[in-house]
Amino acid sequence: MLSTHGHTERARLAVAIGVCAALAVLGISSLRAEHAPQQSMGLPDIGTDQPIGGQVVTLDQAAGVVPFSIYRPQDPVASDSTISRVMVWTPGPDSQATVRMEYGSGVVVTLTQWPAGQDPEVSYETQWKQAGGLGTLTTVNGHPAWLLPGNATATAPVTGSADVTISSGVADPTINTVELTIGSVDILIKGRLSIDELVRTAGTLG
């Protein structure tokens, strides 16, 4: 009898602990859901703002790897003295020569080379049209450029065949972008600074 009673008490205790554990887990799960980081929910999302592969190098080392000039800004928000990291991707059959420069202000400047057959000005215009006229096509110091603030909205419909639906282009609301070309080099400047600051920065490239 004592033994049976002991089993009953242990069973009750086990049930109580189980209930407590379940409730605690539920509580923690709810808390996590409530405080999940805000992300760009509106996009299928396989892209990444984190580099994959690549090597961390110095500017001099990068210059020895890529077959193009490494244009660099000299602005208070992005200059040689405020570079926090330089990364390079070696050109190869399955790799595209790329230089990525990260600055203390959070600005990231990425340089790649235009492939044969692409006219930068035409490409910007085509991309702009295919995105529903997002942002502004312009020049910076005479170089073709596309300015795209994160709050830009589509200005033109995107059309296609009758049996498909094409969304209006959508900008990334978390970031502002200036993209321009000097010679054969595409220069992408991204940051959470204002678009005016990024344009000013682009104006110092050399």
Next chain:
Amino acid sequence: MTRTRASVFTPLILAVFLIGVVAPQPALAAPCTGAQIIHLQAVPGTNGRGARSTSMVTFNAAVTCAHISSIGDRSTSGNGVFTEAGWLENPAGLIICGTTSGVPKWFVFWVVASGAATCVTGSNVGAGSTHSYAVRDNEQDGIWNLVFDNVTQATPNMGTFVTGQPIANGERRVSSDPGIVDIKGLQRMDSTASWVSWTNTSGIDNDPGFLICTTKFPTELLTAVMGPC
């Protein structure tokens, strides 16, 4: 006996207190409350000028927010550029590809360096059916072909993007939605513009409710609820 009763009920009282203090008040009913991007992905060990699934299975489970099955190719420099093709269910209109109702639809999608994103959504794809999807830049000119069932559906100008990391992707926004995908015949386009099977495939699992069946690697991304694959 009294002590025993206390030992039984004290944790209960503590638990109720704990829940009352820690847990947030329930949100008002909303279909996608707490939505976040949840991924199950596979990538090969080598970059490619394109990615393809020769046979992607279509699932049509009950979806509240979003369910995506796709393949794609993404820039490795961290500039956010990618091309993508697959099917999706989007009943809450959470994703820019248009709201779906009932069965999934095929879609192709791209994000260029400036961050501009565009989606083309096509016809329904029936539950249980299999289709091929591909993204490729075999000409290496920055003009990509986004392909559904061997028909090019869009040719976005991707600027300087000509090669990247192929990826197979299962995606949902809330843990109560289905997370299953079965993406077979995974291939990448190599430097001779030939389709070759993936090698050295690895998984990226940010989904606590599903697992990647790595036994299916390198040519298939299959996900399953926690348990045997």
